[in-house]
Each structure stands twice: as C-alpha cells, then as structure tokens.
Amino acid sequence: MITGKTSSGFEFEIDEESTKNYRFVKATAKAASKSATQEERIEATMQTIPFLLGEDQEEKLVEHLESKAENGIATVEDVMSEVKEIMEVAKENKTVKNS
Numbered sequence: 001m002i003t004g005k006t007s008s009g010f011e012f013e014i015d016e017e018s019t020k021n022y023r024f025v026k027a028t029a030k031a032a033s034k035s036a037t038q039e040e041r042i043e044a045t046m047q048t049i050p051f052l053l054g055e056d057q058e059e060k061l062v063e064h065l066e067s068k069a070e071n072g073i074a075t076v077e078d079v080m081s082e083v084k085e086i087m088e089v090a091k092e093n094k095t096v097k098n099s
Contacts, residue, residue: 004089006082008062012057014090018092024051028087045080 002014018024030036030044049058061082065074 001092004086004093006085006089008064008068008082010061010082010086012053012061012086014052014086016090016093018054019090021051021089023045024048024082027051042080043078045083049079050086052083052090 003012003014027047028046029049033041033044036044038085041057042073053061062074065078065082066072069075069078079093
C-alpha cells in the first residue's frame with residue numbers, strides 16, 4: 001500500500017497493484033503523450049483516477065478541493081495537479097522499493 005499527502009493536504013492511499021493495471025498504464029501513457037491534444041491528455045488523466053484512487057477517494061479528493069476553493073468549485077486544473085502530485089509520490093515509492 002502506498003500512502004501519502006499532497007501539498008494541499010489531501011491524504012491518500014493507493015493499492016500498488018492498481019498501478020500495474022493495463023488500462024491504468026495505457027491511460028497514463030496517453031496522458032503523458034506529447035502527440036496527444038490537451039483534451040486527450042485531460043481525458044486520459046481523468047481515466048486514471050478511478051484506477052489510482054478508487055471511486056470513494058476520487059470523491060473525497062473532489063470534496064477536498066471544493067472545500068479549499070474560494071468559489072467551492074474543484075476545477076479540472078486543480079484535480080489534474082493533485083493527480084500529478086499523487087502519481088509522483090507513487091512513482092517515488094516504487095523507485096525506493098526497487099532500489
């Protein structure tokens with residue numbers, strides 16, 4: 001299990017096996033693709049969230065971001081930023097374990 005906390009204070013827990021899921025890896029590759037349009041990268045990133053966090057934590061993330069926003073709206077940019085940070089923590093955790 002990978003646990004962490006984003007800079008905004010969102011605490012998360014990831015089942016390491018979920019990062020090995022074919023559909024997750026495929027969506028992650030698409031999200032990082034330089035040849036994909038911005039819309040395609042956003043859509044691919046959004047597809048990774050249920051694999052990475054599960055539906056319950058996804059909802060908690062959105063609620064967390066809404067509570068932090070002045071207007072109470074969790075924007076796509078906010079969610080993308082948090083997911084990127086979560087994925088970096090997961091990647092770092094895997095690197096440490098593989099060392």
